Amino acid sequence: MSKNAKILEEARQVSAKPPAVILCEPQLGENIGTAARAMANFGLVDLRIVNPRDGWPSEKARAAASRADHVIDNVRVFDSVEAAIADLTFVYATTARSREVSKPVRGPDEAAEKVVSIGANGAATGYLFGRERWGLNNDEVALADEIVTLPVDPDFASLNIAQAVLVCAYEWRKTATSNALPFRLSTEEHPSATKEDVIRMFEHLEGALDTANFFRPPERRPHMVLTLRNIFQKAELTDQEVRALRGVIAALEKRTPRPRKDEVEDGSAGMVVDSDTGEA
């Protein structure tokens, strides 16, 4: 594993105020903790819980949060959803089933775009998640602006709260950092080879193969040259890789050629089968 793991700065730059996460009557402290951990992975820190069944604080939550103490330490507890969302201006309610009310339904990516665009102006937003067993009731959904639902396989819909939090948080961060990743393939460290260098390598290879009598019969040469050139083009070679291949070709050129079986056994003229390549 790379010791000098450089992180791209753009992966740290979020363009919008992160949303709050509100858990409505969470039953298990462990789920509060794994939700906190999921949030922290994607830069969310504002966790609010409404009437947690087992009260607060919760050692199970802290343990399950792993290192996300900064989230656990700042959890706020409310006795109603209304109170928990009072300061927010836009709220998504997560539901797994359609509701009778005519509220827009979004996927997590669409929801993230909405939340980021509102949060880019510093406005406060939030995602509301329901109870482990039966989610949110219709009155609670009515307190939100829109619905977010995940594109699960309908025949096996069994996401738990923390998993739903994770996906929503992931989409939020992806949008808020404009798709930045912690690292990318660095063209500084791995500059691409120019076509001149690549073509020179091709010519080197083809010359070496000519010398080794690889292209037999001669009329197969053009097709095989195209095939070989295509292989290496698909590899999108870097400078370093072209140099490595030139070294390989040069090393093989220098090798004492071993006698070919077919030339020893059958000195006849005409078609010769290349026992190495199967080419006739």
Added chain:
Amino acid sequence: MSKNAKILEEARQVSAKPPAVILCEPQLGENIGTAARAMANFGLVDLRIVNPRDGWPSEKARAAASRADHVIDNVRVFDSVEAAIADLTFVYATTARSREVSKPVRGPDEAAEKVVSIGANGAATGYLFGRERWGLNNDEVALADEIVTLPVDPDFASLNIAQAVLVCAYEWRKTATSNALPFRLSTEEHPSATKEDVIRMFEHLEGALDTANFFRPPERRPHMVLTLRNIFQKAELTDQEVRALRGVIAALEKRTPRPRKDEVEDGSAGMVVDSDTGEA
């Protein structure tokens, strides 16, 4: 919660052969189980494990998989990564840190596009995940075609295997179903109101407010009419909602108007402050 939870059929239609998930030397049976559950939520079923530390089968894995028995029952065990990926034609290796090798690095969304486009032709693909503590080594990454990494907050990167599987699986299904959701707001059940009906409602409301002497002084009327009309336009009203509002306006129109405090106390001509609205 809606009893008749209709699922949109498009949410069941995946356009590509699902990728396999390969766990390299997973240490905890529980993590294998939660990975299986994450897979099942998004329609992945082919789970392969290489040298699981605690062997196989695993009751901890089955328990953690919740209802994903169809995945657990079909787990295949291999003694090397090479064997586990032998039949695949394209493999993504998940890493959290950059590697020295010049391999393309993608986010889970880009990876999903690649995997779906290859799988649309029925070709077999896979995602390779590493050990809990230290991921994959460079030799194992070299067996893959490209790298996938998640856009976590670099200052708190602490995803576990099942969470990484979840996000990759989510992006795969999102792409393979062309962003279908299990349900959307149904315009069949909730047809939008036409502008004619909306305007008629506006005129009804404004007429009722005229009768109630709401627009005082008269020169404030145009501005307030625009404000009220804008409120309801933003609500993107349905037929049913317009009818409900018409009913509300009609009911309020019929109420016996209660005497206004300011009219009782101060019968003077000129500017009157509306104690209800604060409008002067």
